[in-house]
Amino acid sequence: MSAWWLEEWTALDLETTGLDLESDRIVTAALVWARKGVPVEMRTWLADAGQQLVPAEATAVHGVHERHAHRHGRPAGLVAEMVSQALAGSVIDGLPVIVANAPFDLTLHDRELERDRRWSLAEASGQLPLHVLDPLLLDWALDQRREGRRRLVDLCEHYEVQHEGPHRADADAAAAAAVTWRIVGEYPELRQMSLPQVHEAQVGWAVERAEARQRAKRRTDPTAVVDGRWPLVPRQGVAR
Template sequence: MSWITGPLVAFDLETTGTDIETDRIVTAAVVRLEPDGAISEERTWLLDPGVEIPEEASAIHGISTDHAREHGVPPSSAVEDIARAVAEVLRSGTPLVVMNARYDLSLLDRECRRYGLESVTERLGGVPSPVIDPLVLDKHVDKYRRGKRALHALCAHYGVPLDDAHDARADAVAAARVVRRMGEKHQRIGMMPLTDLHELQVRAAAGQAASLQAYLRRTADPTAVVEQAWPVVPRNRQPGPAEAPRGREREPGDRAAAPLSRTAPG
């Protein structure tokens, strides 16, 4: 049986900013989609991140500092719940879909460290797997396609509705539906065993990062370093450059490409 005909669980964060080392979780969602696309389980969280939420971030995901303080739960308890939920999914063998996993899973890892909690990696006894990342896979199967690779662009390309972008639940659901369509369209990944698919993405993400690094060294910064690790950036690494200029190449909040940061929060 192919993974595209089985259940998928999607994970998404909305955050205070774009840096995995310093920014915080504002909202999170873990959503299970059945083979027919129906949502059978979902968990969502609103956190009081304990810091001011920048106006730029609030404008994207709609959560203000005041709203988070009034309605959000303490971050330490929420991060524990989120990490436990993610680990349970992966421990079950169900694939975890994460758009730009390198960002979301690394930020969750840093939040666990911040509050003295076991990370997902520590809970599992190894790097989170199996993870399916629409960003990495789309670049792999359609390397030379022009245009954006942000979630909204992938939804448009694969014919998946995205009605409430930058809402963690909506983005999670859309990411899962995108990878299922991608697997149906590109049978060479759709029929691949999950272990092989995960390892393919490890190699693909490293190759994509190396290619970007070479480009940046030719055109912008001869000392540029782009993180190659996927799906979690090891701790104590120095932040590298974003995968795209910090302008309007992509919609704010979409996970189009950030080795250690995103071009916009959430």
């Protein structure tokens, strides 16, 4: 079994106009290539979502103003396609792709491609499987007893990783890679598994986490539903 944790990883992060997977758009995107959690290459994109507004509350999070995005950004669908093409090499080589909160970033990326009918990541990589490592999910699964919040910034503090700027796509991608490297180093059971096995384990852990969150939410809202699909929420009518 190859030592996949010693290979080059690619980390993805998106900043967006909001949190709705089906209607919100990409504002910035970043890919960071890292070895042992240390960045060795970085690419960033600024996206123009056309008629879609960048709400003030979104700008307050990531710092990108609507006028700046319209004036200097590339079409959001084109940015999504360029991200797919840049990621394809890692997928073809069977290397890990790091995405903190993967169901959000990967799903929104997928919907951006669908909106403009552009090449998907699967098409760009010849339908080869995507092997994702999600530090938020790994941390939850391997250390469930720890109390407190588990956002990326919280994980950086817990695993003693320096974060250069929360909600800046390049900084978040770099931090996700570094935190994932620390998690893999701390838990030998991950290194004893193949990369496909770690990916599949996360599929099951995501269901368990969703069930736990749903039980907690239903203490105050009996109708609460938490989606456990990972790493991507399928398009309507399309099987996972």
